[in-house]
Amino acid sequence: MPDELLQGTLDLLVLKTLSLEPMHGWAISQRIRQTSGDAFAVNQGSLYPALHRLERKGWIGYEMGAADNGRQVKMYRLTPLGQEKLAEEKATWDRFTATMARILEAT
Amino acid sequence: MDGELEFHIEQETRFNIERGMSPEEARRQALIAFGASPAIVEECREAWGFQALDNLRRDAAYAIRSLRKTPGYAALVIVTLALGIGSNTALFSALNSVVLRPLPVDAGDRIVALTAIDPATGRPRVRFSFPELRTYRQRTTLLDAIEELHTMTFTLLGRGEAANVETAVVPASYFDSLGIHALHGRTFVKGEDNPSAPPALVLNYRYFMGSFGGDPSVVGTTVRMNDRTHTIVGVLPPLAEFPAPIDLYMPTSSCPTRGNPAFENNRKGSMLRLYGRMKNGVKPEQVRSEFDSVYRSYRQDNRDIYNDGVDWNGQATPLPAELSKAAKPVVYFLFAITGLVLLIACASVANLSLARMLKREREFAIRAAIGGTRARLFQQLAVEALVVSMSAGVLGLLGAQASLSLLAKFLQNLSPRAGEVALDMPVLIFCFAVSTVTGVLFCALPAWRSRIDLTSAMKDSSPATTAGAGRRQARRMLVGAQVAFSFVVLIAAGLLIRSFVNLLQTDPGFQPQRIISMRVNANWSKVATTEQFQQFHERLLERVRNTPGVLSAGMSGNVPLARANVFTTNLEIDGNPGGSAASIPAANLCVASAGYFETLGIPLLNGRTFSSADQPKSPLVAIVDATMAKSRWHGENPVGRRLRVPLTGQEFTVIGVVGAIRSESLNRDPNEQLYLAASQFPGGTDVVVRTAIEPEKMIGDLRRVVHQMDPDQAVASIKTMEDAMDQNLSAPRITMRLVGLLAGLTLLITVAGIGGVAALSTSQRRPEIGLRMMLGASAPGLVAMIVRQELVMVAGGLAVGAGGALIVSRWLGAFLYGTHPTDAATFVAAATVMLACGAAACLGPALRAIRIDPVKTLRST
Numbered sequence: 001m002p003d004e005l006l007q008g009t010l011d012l013l014v015l016k017t018l019s020l021e022p023m024h025g026w027a028i029s030q031r032i033r034q035t036s037g038d039a040f041a042v043n044q045g046s047l048y049p050a051l052h053r054l055e056r057k058g059w060i061g062y063e064m065g066a067a068d069n070g071r072q073v074k075m076y077r078l079t080p081l082g083q084e085k086l087a088e089e090k091a092t093w094d095r096f097t098a099t100m101a102r103i104l105e106a107t
Numbered sequence: 108m109d110g111e112l113e114f115h116i117e118q119e120t121r122f123n124i125e126r127g128m129s130p131e132e133a134r135r136q137a138l139i140a141f142g143a144s145p146a147i148v149e150e151c152r153e154a155w156g157f158q159a160l161d162n163l164r165r166d167a168a169y170a171i172r173s174l175r176k177t178p179g180y181a182a183l184v185i186v187t188l189a190l191g192i193g194s195n196t197a198l199f200s201a202l203n204s205v206v207l208r209p210l211p212v213d214a215g216d217r218i219v220a221l222t223a224i225d226p227a228t229g230r231p232r233v234r235f236s237f238p239e240l241r242t243y244r245q246r247t248t249l250l251d252a253i254e255e256l257h258t259m260t261f262t263l264l265g266r267g268e269a270a271n272v273e274t275a276v277v278p279a280s281y282f283d284s285l286g287i288h289a290l291h292g293r294t295f296v297k298g299e300d301n302p303s304a305p306p307a308l309v310l311n312y313r314y315f316m317g318s319f320g321g322d323p324s325v326v327g328t329t330v331r332m333n334d335r336t337h338t339i340v341g342v343l344p345p346l347a348e349f350p351a352p353i354d355l356y357m358p359t360s361s362c363p364t365r366g367n368p369a370f371e372n373n374r375k376g377s378m379l380r381l382y383g384r385m386k387n388g389v390k391p392e393q394v395r396s397e398f399d400s401v402y403r404s405y406r407q408d409n410r411d412i413y414n415d416g417v418d419w420n421g422q423a424t425p426l427p428a429e430l431s432k433a434a435k436p437v438v439y440f441l442f443a444i445t446g447l448v449l450l451i452a453c454a455s456v457a458n459l460s461l462a463r464m465l466k467r468e469r470e471f472a473i474r475a476a477i478g479g480t481r482a483r484l485f486q487q488l489a490v491e492a493l494v495v496s497m498s499a500g501v502l503g504l505l506g507a508q509a510s511l512s513l514l515a516k517f518l519q520n521l522s523p524r525a526g527e528v529a530l531d532m533p534v535l536i537f538c539f540a541v542s543t544v545t546g547v548l549f550c551a552l553p554a555w556r557s558r559i560d561l562t563s564a565m566k567d568s569s570p571a572t573t574a575g576a577g578r579r580q581a582r583r584m585l586v587g588a589q590v591a592f593s594f595v596v597l598i599a600a601g602l603l604i605r606s607f608v609n610l611l612q613t614d615p616g617f618q619p620q621r622i623i624s625m626r627v628n629a630n631w632s633k634v635a636t637t638e639q640f641q642q643f644h645e646r647l648l649e650r651v652r653n654t655p656g657v658l659s660a661g662m663s664g665n666v667p668l669a670r671a672n673v674f675t676t677n678l679e680i681d682g683n684p685g686g687s688a689a690s691i692p693a694a695n696l697c698v699a700s701a702g703y704f705e706t707l708g709i710p711l712l713n714g715r716t717f718s719s720a721d722q723p724k725s726p727l728v729a730i731v732d733a734t735m736a737k738s739r740w741h742g743e744n745p746v747g748r749r750l751r752v753p754l755t756g757q758e759f760t761v762i763g764v765v766g767a768i769r770s771e772s773l774n775r776d777p778n779e780q781l782y783l784a785a786s787q788f789p790g791g792t793d794v795v796v797r798t799a800i801e802p803e804k805m806i807g808d809l810r811r812v813v814h815q816m817d818p819d820q821a822v823a824s825i826k827t828m829e830d831a832m833d834q835n836l837s838a839p840r841i842t843m844r845l846v847g848l849l850a851g852l853t854l855l856i857t858v859a860g861i862g863g864v865a866a867l868s869t870s871q872r873r874p875e876i877g878l879r880m881m882l883g884a885s886a887p888g889l890v891a892m893i894v895r896q897e898l899v900m901v902a903g904g905l906a907v908g909a910g911g912a913l914i915v916s917r918w919l920g921a922f923l924y925g926t927h928p929t930d931a932a933t934f935v936a937a938a939t940v941m942l943a944c945g946a947a948a949c950l951g952p953a954l955r956a957i958r959i960d961p962v963k964t965l966r967s968t
């Protein structure tokens with residue numbers, strides 16, 4: 001997946017993933033990989049800056065929790081503001097893809 | 108941060124292993140998948156806070172680079188600040204070493220000097236008898252120990268020429284009580300003051316370095332003092348010498364007076380100074396009050412001795428305070444002045460950094476645009492400011508170090524602790540703190556507060572923006588503040604100069620030209636009885652008088668302006684003891700020989716001076732001075748009247764009145780002086796000689812006269828009267844020079860500040876000036892107008908400064924002589940100087956401004 005496109009959509013993917021349940025960073029990247037059928041292998045180097053960005057904007061939050069192996073890791077979750085933003089971004093994305101489709105279909 | 112990423116990589120590694128990779132390959136793939144471009148790493152690191160230290164380092168490097176690009180600014184700011192910080196640090200080290208710090212001996216903060224004071228006149232009493240000491244030891248509970256000390260002059264023989272040494276006679280327990288340890292060898296041990304113990308000596312550091320060349324092998328050698336052989340057992344480290352400069356210490360058993368067993372029961376032998384060591388946790392005030400009551404009860408029990416009618420109050424003064432009494436006001440005053448200098452330097456530096464901000468507007472605007480937060484920008488400014496101020500601090504510290512010896516010399520006359528001045532930990536901390544605070548306050552804040560107008564900055568427009576105007580106002584106010592502070596320092600300097608000039612012109616009451624004064628302490632062991640003493644001195648005087656080149660000679664117990672040996676006593680005039688305690692007649696007592704007044708040129712106003720008619724068996728005579736004649740006999744002729752000295756119980760007839768002299772120091776009005784005949788009261792040790800030729804040339808001859816009389820006789824000190832007067836003036840002279848120097852420096856800094864602001868504002872007014880020139884204004888007229896307008900700012904500063912100066916000069920009053928703190932002439936002169944310098948500073952920019960081509964200027968707007 002081309003990097004430029006992924007950057008803008010990564011936020012959306014993260015928000016959507018977290019809307020299902022809170023999870024830590026690695027789990028998020030795994031979930032995206034799984035649900036995309038391995039098509040999207042998130043460049044993990046861009047995952048954490050994205051998480052940080054979203055957290056700074058207040059769209060997601062985190063708590064320290066215990067992972068499977070007992071380590072203390074940040075468990076991210078969606079905030080109410082994040083819920084709203086998710087809906088907005090999804091709507092924007094839908095409009096975008098619909099418009100793109102119309103343009104590309106046109107002869 | 109690491110934990111989370113490490114966890115992620117672990118999980119990815121495990122995932123890869125489950126997919127069939129080997130552990131090493133699994134981890135490698137995990138790391139590759141993670142990617143690690145520098146930008147990502149940076150952002151991650153920023154997210155998790157490592158940035159701070161990195162940023163600091165980078166800011167510092169950037170600051171140094173940017174300062175190197177403007178070396179003029181950097182040098183100016185660093186030097187200016189260094190001046191302020193350095194002078195402050197130097198004075199603080201003086202303050203710390205001499206006034207604030209406890210003595211560098213074990214019990215330094217617990218030693219008190221036990222004395223008494225006459226509350227009516229402020230006269231001190233510092234010497235006590237041994238029975239008193241015994242009583243006080245028994246009856247006080249708050250002191251661990253009370254030690255005695257008295258000073259005497261002995262003759263040291265066996266090392267070249269016979270020399271007089273100032274000796275402190277102390278008991279063996281003295282050093283241990285006060286916690287003084289030897290530098291070489293040892294101090295006295297228990298039993299060393301036993302008459303049967305071998306005589307020992309402990310050298311003082313200064314004497315050790317001066318007369319023994321600092322050679323430690325001197326410990327264990329012997330010297331002859333008067334008629335006994337003493338072994339030098341130790342050398343002391345450098346310490347304040349109290350109560351007076353001391354060459355060496357001797358145990359009580361070696362002193363002829365003190366070692367005499369009868370002395371310990373002699374209630375009248377008031378010779379000993381007392382120093383007590385307070386118990387832990389006790390305050391001086393408690394000790395004072397206890398000592399006072401013990402002292403009073405002793406006086407009650409011994410009314411036959413204590414019959415002078417004075418209500419002495421007991422005192423317990425902590426020794427550090429006692430030793431720094433004279434220095435304290437001077438040091439505090441100079442410290443305040445250097446504080447002002449620092450403020451002026453800071454104002455100057457703030458001005459300069461504001462000016463620099465002008466040029467850096469674009470730089471900061473860009474930084475802000477690409478995401479620099481306000482905090483980051485301030486941090487950058489602060490780091491730059493700290494780089495400058497720390498460099499200034501180091502430079503200032505070096506300067507302070509260099510000036511330490513000068514400071515010590517200056518303080519020598521004021522405190523025996525002068526030698527302790529050093530740059531120790533508290534001073535370094537002070538320097539560091541001052542550097543940091545001035546850096547942040549005066550470099551960073553002004554630049555920070557000047558608002559950055561982004562759009563106009565980017566458009567590179569003329570500096571006449573609203574932001575510029577605010578900055579200009581700030582710069583004017585800073586310069587105004589500089590002017591105000593400088594004015595205060597100028598006034599202080601001016602007052603001190605006037606005061607010093609007054610001192611120089613004071614009439615001492617005698618003729619000091621071509622006079623030599625010589626102190627000859629007769630050798631104890633050879634001159635024991637009163638008759639021998641008198642004969643010795645009479646023979647000496649005769650030989651001196653017969654020396655070629657000597658016009659006249661005389662002798663007294665206390666030559667004017669020599670080291671004060673002032674002895675004050677109560678008197679009864681005409682059998683009338685006087686009214687209240689405050690008006691009991693008292694005068695300085697001085698023994699004088701025939702020819703003394705004539706030699707010194709003290710005018711005889713009435714009656715006659717001492718002559719050979721006054722012998723031990725003839726009626727006792729006295730001479731009074733004009734001050735006493737006026738105050739005690741109210742203008743009537745006192746010749747022929749009687750007076751009584753209760754201390755000796757004798758009555759005298761006044762035979763003459765002489766002019767008043769300044770005996771203690773030039774800046775003190777003459778005290779009442781009473782002279783007794785040396786032939787009737789042998790006690791004079793000072794010989795005064797008027798020479799026909801230059802006095803310096805005769806010094807060697809006079810020494811030879813003494814040695815020809817007795818090779819073992821030492822000459823304690825010999826110097827010309829003009830030298831003595833010079834020494835007397837040295838403290839005021841140095842104070843005046845120091846403050847004068849500081850005033851000159853602050854004037855320089857302030858003038859530079861005025862010039863800088865003037866240059867800036869005239870360059871901003873170019874369009875207006877161009878217009879005026881086009882409309883026909885004359886060049887001189889324009890220059891005058893510019894200068895006048897800039898001087899308004901100076902005048903404002905002067906007004907504020909005058910108020911401050913009035914307050915400060917009141918404080919200065921104690922140092923001034925013959926000059927009033929609000930001396931109008933000084934104020935006017937200082938103001939004129941400031942205005943003239945300010946005008947000169949503005950002249951340059953003004954002249955440059957009118958040289959421009961008006962057409963070009965107008966076109967460029």
